[in-house]
Amino acid sequence: MIGALDNPPVGGKDGERAMPTVLVIDGDPQLLRSTRVQLLRCAKVVLAADPDRAIELLERFHFDVVVTDFHLAGTSGLALLGEVRRRFPSVRRVLVSAGDSGGFGPALGEPTVHAFVSKPYAPGSLERAVLATTPD
Numbered sequence: 405m406i407g408a409l410d411n412p413p414v415g416g417k418d419g420e421r422a423m424p425t426v427l428v429i430d431g432d433p434q435l436l437r438s439t440r441v442q443l444l445r446c447a448k449v450v451l452a453a454d455p456d457r458a459i460e461l462l463e464r465f466h467f468d469v470v471v472t473d474f475h476l477a478g479t480s481g482l483a484l485l486g487e488v489r490r491r492f493p494s495v496r497r498v499l500v501s502a503g504d505s506g507g508f509g510p511a512l513g514e515p516t517v518h519a520f521v522s523k524p525y526a527p528g529s530l531e532r533a534v535l536a537t538t539p540d
Contacts, residue, residue: 423447424468424538429458429484431477435523439471439530446531455484462492469534473523474501486516496537500530 426447430436436451443449450467452458455476461467470488472481485497498519519533 424534425450425466426469426471426534427452427458427461427467429453429455429470429472429476429481431473431475435473442525442530443471443534446535455479458484459487459491462488462495467492467495468538469496469498471498471500471530471534474499482516489516496539498530498533498537500525 424447426443427450428436428439428443429452430439431453433453436453440449440451447469450461450465452461455472455478458470458472462470470485472484474481476484481499481501485499488495488497496518497516498521499517500521500523502523518537521530521533
């Protein structure tokens with residue numbers, strides 16, 4: 405795992421909305437790092453290079469949002485988000501992929517995916533998706 409925290413910080417100052425804690429899953433180390441840089445402006449970010457590590461982290465720590473690429477080794481991001489939905493229902497779920505969301509059809513009409521963001525990311529699109537899916 406790249407750049408993950410052993411104990412992700414939680415909470416904020418009194419009266420402030422705490423920054424959401426986001427788990428990002430992608431098999432490409434360069435994309436993980438660039439996604440982390442983009443999200444650090446609005447969230448605490450933990451990275452996982454594969455779905456198994458992501459589940460381990462979800463079992464150990466609280467996350468507000470999971471952001472995953474559609475293409476993962478051994479599974480799809482959509483399948484991973486389905487597992488996240490079943491096992492960690494309070495965690496919000498964002499799917500990212502090259503191309504548009506048209507190929508994901510019914511998945512975007514059900515609670516498995518709260519938001520879809522196309523890669524390459526338009527400026528601010530990933531941050532907006534994470535913040536839009538985060539409960540107040």
